[in-house]
Amino acid sequence: MDFAIDSATQQRIEKLQELGREHMRPLGIEADKLGRPTPPDHPYFEKLVAMGYGRTRYKGRKGQDDTPVKSADKNKAKKRARSRASLLLSEEMSYWDRGVAVSAPGPGLGEGAIMSMGTEDQKERYLSPFIKLDKPRWGAFAMTEPAAGSDVAGIQTRAIKDGDNWVLIGNKSFSGNSSRSDFILVWATVDPSLGRGGHRAFLVERGMPGLQDFHIEKKMGLKAYESTSFRLEECRVPGENLLGGEAYYESRAGFKGAMATFNATRPLIAAMAVGIGRSALDESLAFARENQMLDDSRVRDRLERVTRKLRVARLLCLKAAWLADNQRPNIVEASMSKAVAPTAAFEATSFGMELLGMVGGRGDHLIEKLFRDVKAMDIVEGTGQIQRVVMARQLVGLPHG
Template sequence: MNFELDEDIQFLKRNVRDFIQNEVEDVAMQIESEDKIPSRIVEMSKELGLFGLSIPEKYGGLGIGMVGKCALYEEIGATHNGYTTLIGAHTGIGTVGIVEMGNEEQKRKYLPDMAAGDRIGAFALTEPSAGSNATNLKTAAIKKGDKYILNGTKHYITNAVEADVFTVMAVTDPSEGAKGITSFIVEKGFPGFRVGAVEEKMGLRGSHSAEVIMEDCEVPAENVLSEEGRGYVNALKILANGRAGLAARNLGSCQKLLDLSVRYAQERVQFDVPIIEHQAVAHMLSEMAVDIEALRSFTYRVAWMVDEGKKIIKEAAMLKLFGSEVYNRVADKAVQVHGGIGYISDYPIERFYRDARITRIYEGTSEIQKNIIAAQLNKEYS
């Protein structure tokens, strides 16, 4: 395994780091208070090519492999997680389906605008009755002539407010169970499609999740992604592919928290010495550092496996589980190291603490990851 980055990725990584530190960090508190990412930051992100990380150069993207993407996600994760999620959800589950499973006509139609950030992507699977049990979809798709008519409601859809292109899962054959689910490319402007209530969340301000409502929504037959009946398989592939990227974003946030915590522990004096000299604090910092290094190695190993085309069902689930649990552990220790100031909203620690919590839930809960891991182990040992 070789995780060495080529010169182009190293150059882009430096540029992204400068942008995050000098531009996004300056408006992090503004994003938190206004629940909005400034348009200037979005435009600068477009200019850097951040919306096209997953999209091949042929269609206007950067065409970066997973190891390279993780290197950039690690930088992006070091700032406000609302901004991180806008980019990550678009370049991950929002576009990967079209890149990996779309036909040539679909790619030519959608990917150039998505690479430029002129069309934002979203992934619509979750429903009120289908969260962890993703096969229990109620959204129905009935073919009528050269169109499918979709009816149903999705919720907790990240980027729903900003998105223009949605990868939507719907049931085309109720008698077939998981094999009766089909994935569609649905545009926000299609008749019968609308965005419903925006959900108020504990964290991730600036990243908007909302209902997606389809009432006799007309979707052209050519917008079936892959083929009819492959939707559930497509969803699993899209989610698995995105898990290395999500772990890398978590890694960036963890490293940021460690940086802040070590600096604070060096400067904060109690009992006449910096608190980093107190064993209780030193041990927390050491545990954070060990967790982060383990996550870094695991993240890039799975990213390498993706680039090599290896099967990663078990490893992706392990990484998603480990990455989200590490982020929560590191955030918790960061609050403890900072003490009272870590609980105050004028400082970034409490924001990361709130933002970390969703990582154990979205894109597959920790419990679901354990189920996937156990199922794969059962196959391996049978």
């Protein structure tokens, strides 16, 4: 296994460090104090677009992309290390501020599903505006409902066929960046009694009648980006907005498509947790040094333990990404990284809080913010418990439910 970083990724990490220090961390602290997400018209988002962030992996229809054609070898090498590079960049962004990282423009979590399941027309329509952004644009992904989180098979949002259209009825919750998005990839069911077999995904565009009642949730941490609930009140969606088209679902691949998205992104979430943990560790070390605590063997022991656990978690993330880069199954490693990294990062922030003592209780130290931020890393894209269920199922060879 090769975890070496190529020079282009290393340069991007260094650029990110500058961005993080100058913009991401201060913006994250500001949003945390104000208790609201960074507004979509904030100049920071324009800056990101100008720097080339927020672009899609989609290259446009063949012959349409006007970027110079790179040599086949260079492209191949880049592709081979894509997951590892994304992972390291995600970790670094999260080191500076995970909430600000998620608030960044881009096609969002739906991109993977559109790339793997969407028709050519859908890729063109929804992803091509992200090839070279003319302004900050977002896309969102909405699976979770008030009564369906871990048990995604239990979603109740109904999709009813009406002539050439689909009518969507239901409620979605905690969908990142959705009120500012050009489109939301909404998961619904044609028949709840079919469980996963009834799932369909729809590209719902901003302004479509019936897409309404956006409500930004109050969160304990990660306040710089919006997690939003909304309602689909007989929201009429044209037939061509069914992801992949009718034929795709006749092949019964719908639920698998959603889960494949998560296999690809779980190691990224895990790496983000490592980023938060590293940040807490650095702050803890600085605090311990400033307050002459490093002579205490108990403090040194905890520092070693937290550092070791974060490094182990990082290696697991890299292994999951390496397997993905080499087109090998990574379901166990993806879940393992997601189960392990948030726990290690949580320990790092808890340790920091213990060191701070009453300083932490005042609520204005960065470690205290990281302590609140890190909790969501265990929850999003499958809780730690769910990852353990997935791993157990794989490791004992049970049939997939």
